[in-house]
Amino acid sequence: MRPEPAGGVSEGLNGLVTALQANYCSVALEGPGPGGAGQLLCTRRTRLAKSGQSICVGDRVRVEGIDWPAGRAAVAAVHPRSSLLERPAVANVSRIVVVVALAEPVADPLQLSRFLITAEASGTPVLPVLSKADLLPATAVADWCRRLQGWGYAPLAVAATTGQGLEALRQELQQPGITVICGPSGVGKSSLLNALLPALDLRVAAVSGRLQRGRHTTRHVELFGLAPGALVADTPGFNRPRLPRDPAALGALFPEVLAALARQGPCRFSDCLHQGEPDCSVGTAWERWPLYRQCLDDLQQDLERAPAPSSDPAGLRRRGGRLEPLLAARYRRSSRRSQRQQEEREDRGPGQS
Numbered sequence: 001m002r003p004e005p006a007g008g009v010s011e012g013l014n015g016l017v018t019a020l021q022a023n024y025c026s027v028a029l030e031g032p033g034p035g036g037a038g039q040l041l042c043t044r045r046t047r048l049a050k051s052g053q054s055i056c057v058g059d060r061v062r063v064e065g066i067d068w069p070a071g072r073a074a075v076a077a078v079h080p081r082s083s084l085l086e087r088p089a090v091a092n093v094s095r096i097v098v099v100v101a102l103a104e105p106v107a108d109p110l111q112l113s114r115f116l117i118t119a120e121a122s123g124t125p126v127l128p129v130l131s132k133a134d135l136l137p138a139t140a141v142a143d144w145c146r147r148l149q150g151w152g153y154a155p156l157a158v159a160a161t162t163g164q165g166l167e168a169l170r171q172e173l174q175q176p177g178i179t180v181i182c183g184p185s186g187v188g189k190s191s192l193l194n195a196l197l198p199a200l201d202l203r204v205a206a207v208s209g210r211l212q213r214g215r216h217t218t219r220h221v222e223l224f225g226l227a228p229g230a231l232v233a234d235t236p237g238f239n240r241p242r243l244p245r246d247p248a249a250l251g252a253l254f255p256e257v258l259a260a261l262a263r264q265g266p267c268r269f270s271d272c273l274h275q276g277e278p279d280c281s282v283g284t285a286w287e288r289w290p291l292y293r294q295c296l297d298d299l300q301q302d303l304e305r306a307p308a309p310s311s312d313p314a315g316l317r318r319r320g321g322r323l324e325p326l327l328a329a330r331y332r333r334s335s336r337r338s339q340r341q342q343e344e345r346e347d348r349g350p351g352q353s
């Protein structure tokens, strides 16, 4: 255990974890310490580590054994979370901004949808942001905005280079709570934060290769204060978010499906997968239906490669060219490690190491 410092020690203050680095975390205190100290570098108490309690960026924690002159302390407890986003790992999230570039790398509706789906699964409000708007003609940008409006979103088109849309984005990010900025690598997430807060001076790097992919420049999640009470998390980009594993729950992560169900009432079958079943309220005449189908297919493949834990509610099987729910007991438990390895493999595109 770390020895308690002899002098300048005070006990039990609350703070917010703003970054994690190896065995340390940065904690921003809720009130200023002696001499205005606001940030402490913390280890975690052994009993906390032994209890298996994880610490995430966004966690409210109690710190003890504060060594003010050294700016060091130890995290003794993690306060209950209101929510936990799995990837990027951030606790107590109030909203999610999904950033996808309109060009460099080229916008991919399936990839964008996967990000939106995983964001929707968190149950927090989701704002799509279309970046690098300076690289497309204004009419093409407007077409993309209309398209996303048709999906049920109110997107913002922005360009860190010209300042387009930045004031509207600032308004969103200034709302109280933690906003997570997520999206593929190289879409300009850190550049947007630099444009909003130049003092941050976050590292950015040019995209590369035939597909103009990002180079995984941001390596860690970090929280920054944008306005009093308003924090923004810059996060490392990744390319292929993992879809929620329950196929029957996938539809509800599409605002178009929710709107159709609200309009028409529930489908005849409670486990309807909205693939043209009898008396399906959703139907197939919506723009993202092929993407929804693709996601169901991908879910099937994910389940085949890394079978779902037996506690999962359902899997899928193919019957007559359609996917159907399947009882989960047939799937073996898979380790978190193999899931993570699978995600890393999926993220490594051609030319990426």
Ligand SMILES: Nc1nc2c(ncn2[C@@H]2O[C@H](COP(=O)(O)OP(=O)(O)OP(=O)(O)O)[C@@H](O)[C@H]2O)c(=O)[nH]1
Pocket: 131, 132, 133, 134, 135, 158, 159, 160, 161, 162, 184, 185, 186, 187, 188, 189, 190, 191, 192, 203, 204, 205, 206, 207, 214, 215, 216, 217, 218, 219, 235, 236, 237, 238
């Ligand atoms: N043309 C144009 N280029 C931009 C814009 N925003 C960012 N870029 C460029 O895109 C590249 C990637 O930007 P980053 O901010 O590093 O992207 P990121 O999303 O943070 O990437 P990761 O940290 O890898 O996830 C850099 O070369 C930026 O200069 C923009 O609005 N227009």
Ligand SMILES: [Mg+2]
Pocket: 189, 190, 191, 203, 204, 217, 218, 235, 236, 237
């Ligand atoms: Mg970045």
Ligand SMILES: [Zn+2]
Pocket: 267, 272, 273, 274, 275, 277, 279, 280, 281, 282, 283
């Ligand atoms: Zn249906």
